[in-house]
Amino acid sequence: MxxxxxxxxxxxxxxxxxxxxxxxxxxxxxxxxxxxxxxxxxxxxxxxxxxxxxxxxxxxxxxxxxxxxxxxxxxxxxxxxxxxxxxxxxxxxxxxxxxxxxxxxxxxxxxxxxxxxxxxxxxxxxxxxxxxxxxxxxxxxxxxxxxxxxxxxxxxxxxxxxxxxxxxxxxxxxxxxxxxxxxxxxxxxxxxxxTVQRLRLHDLAALAESDPDRQVRARAAEAAARQAVWTDQVGLLHRLARNRHAEVRITALTGLMRTGSPQDVVPFLDDPSAMIRALAREAARCTGTDSPAYYRAAVQAAVPRVGAIGGLAEIGSRADGPLLTALLDNPAPQVRVHALRALRSLDAVPVPRVMVLLRDGSTAVVKEAAATLAPSATHLPADQLWDMLSDPHRPAVRRAGYRLLNRHDRLTALRAALVLSADSHPRLAAQARTDATTQIRTLAPDPWRTRPVPSLDAGPAQAAELLALAEQRCAEITEGVVQLLRNVLRRVPGSR
Structure with a gap:
């Protein structure tokens, strides 16, 4: 059955x-x-x-x-x-x-x-x-x-x-x-x-702390915090504020603010949740605490918290770039990831330093470095990006190089897609095959298309190299797609 x-x-x-x-x-x-x-x-x-x-x-x-x-x-x-x-x-x-x-x-x-x-x-x-x-x-x-x-x-x-x-x-x-x-x-x-109005406070708190469903936790925490505020049970709010789930903490901290205890919310300035950090900054304003100074000191600690890095990115300026750049040498991958995000948010990206992280030992750091360099991809050394595509051991490095080459002109993006369409990593190869097929079909003229066909902007030598590469990948992108590319390349001046 x-x-x-x-x-x-x-x-x-x-x-x-x-x-x-x-x-x-x-x-x-x-x-x-x-x-x-x-x-x-x-x-x-x-x-x-x-x-x-x-x-x-x-x-x-x-x-x-x-x-x-x-x-x-x-x-x-x-x-x-x-x-x-x-x-x-x-x-x-x-x-x-x-x-x-x-x-x-x-x-x-x-x-x-x-x-x-x-x-x-x-x-x-x-x-x-x-x-x-x-x-x-x-x-x-x-x-x-x-x-x-x-x-x-x-x-x-x-x-x-x-x-x-x-x-x-x-x-x-x-x-x-x-x-x-x-x-x-x-x-x-x-x-x-x-039944939320009928449940007792400790039952609601138990649901907020233990239920595996996020929505149940959030609804129970909201009801528990509301009752705790009405009955002035600040101790319960403090207990919920230490919960590992952000949706429970934010409700409890909001309750503490309503009970007139902003000083109890200030310690959460470096919380991992952006919403909780924003609430803590409001509490800091009420108590006269200097939030930017707090964040600048926190990111220079021996073990900086990722919440402090995120907080500095939210209220800092480009002048804080050197503090964040120093974190790119931190041994913890999560610290490097959040430092990259903060530098990107403040538009203070040190491109040469971030280029080194494209070969970082952490896959998450490599991915974040590629995202950070994406806006300036056309200004990066192309030979280094092509060299990343041939990395024999790290699919994350090949993916990062492919992502950045995709930001270049149409010819470069198509060539990169053809190179990776036979990659040993199944998902990366599938993505490259899809991209190559899409680009070739976009370049191919069709009578039913009303929009102008984009130009490949390739010289005769480049067209010959591209066609040779496509014919090598015929098994991956199919003969029909390769034939479409042949038709496209015939329009290139000087090609056969």
Whole structure:
């Protein structure tokens, strides 16, 4: 069943037929536990459940397969009957679901609350409302996910509204606790949004500190900080301000600012988050702290923090270029990377010094050095860039050289693409092949093109060298593309 569900992601009816066959095979075996588990596998994929529902409705009009029998205790037959094309079959299935409530069947009942047939839709809606009121724990994470998808339909808002009402009811505490620990982030977001005003402060703080989903952490932290500000619990704000996630720290620090404690925010001037640094600079302004002086001292420390480098780039000037240039010799790759970014931001790039970093031992530094030199690529020594393309060991170096050569004229860019189209690194070779093909097709005249064809600006010797290189790469860029290049080069004066 799991294999069939994984294969049914394909957008074709054959895969869905295989899924139905797998369901029927499990249901016909007569083991209720296995049948329930098979339905659980399906409801764990609500988008697939909606697709299967639509497919069964269409297929059952023409199928010779008899309508599922509801006389036996077979949950698979009941689930399939709930999607049958005949509204009377669906109505009987809905009433059977309501007479024998089962958490695994609730997503199928949610589907029928948006049914286009009133005689099916109304019993499903009324029954779901009663069930969720009397037994809210019938709503599983799969129920919520299905309701969220059904909510997009024209008549699909009822189920989500009932789930919201169940969470807000006094008896919804257990349901809220279950949904807030569900493995699916979208379920936890829904439960948190619905009950955020009812959750206690320490519960919100625990969610903000431990939940793996960024949106849940941010929403819980915002609610926790708001309550902490109202109740003057500064200690909790300090605890959240030490969290490793930036979205939690920024909310806690904003709360500290609102409680009139800007001095507690100033130490975050060199935080890795740019937003937190901006807030800390506002706190520094309120307390009279000199932020530029702080950053200049921090980048000269024995172990400079990357947040301080980023902060100096945000409020510094070109005069701070020498301080940042000195960091290019730092042994930590991340410090060199952030120093390059800061120099680029302040327009204080020492080109000869950065050229050395194109051969740096760190791939991240090589990439950042290429990005830093890109605006001045046409002024760099071309022989050094071509030499980078032949580096036998470092794909990062070859990629950096290719990126900078691409900033040159069209002839240089095409030649570099052809050189790397047979590179040993698969992704780099694929990019070069794509670029070479695109450039050649752009140069080739076509009757349907209204824009003027750009010129290659190549001399006879250059054209001959380019064609020879393309013919060597014929297996990579295809014979058709090479023929297009031949046609282009025939227009070069003095060439054959």
């Amino acid at each position: 799991r294999l069939a569900a994984a294969g049914a992601r394909a957008r074709d009816g054959g895969a869905l037929e295989e899924l139905i066959a797998a369901l029927l095979a499990v249901g016909s075996a007569g083991d209720r536990e296995d049948a329930t588990e098979a339905l659980r596998v399906l409801t764990e994929r609500p988008a697939l459940l909606l697709r299967l529902d639509a497919f069964i409705r269409r297929e059952s009009w023409y199928s010779t397969r008899p309508a599922p029998s509801l006389t036996e205790a077979d949950p698979v037959a009941l689930a399939l009957a709930a999607s049958h094309a005949d509204g009377r079959v669906r109505e009987r299935a809905v009433r059977r679901m309501l007479s024998q409530p089962d958490p695994e069947m609730t997503p199928f009942l949610v589907l029928r609350t948006s049914d286009w047939v009133r005689q099916v839709r109304e019993p499903a809606c009324a029954g779901l409302a009663v069930l969720l009121h009397e037994k809210p724990l019938l709503a599983t994470a799969a129920t919520v996910r299905t309701a969220l998808l059904v909510n997009r339909r024209q008549r699909g808002s009822f189920a989500l509204g009932q789930l919201l009402a169940s969470l807000l009811a006094e008896s919804g505490t257990a349901l809220c606790g279950r949904l807030l620990t569900a493995p699916e982030p979208v379920v936890r977001r829904f439960a948190l949004d619905a």
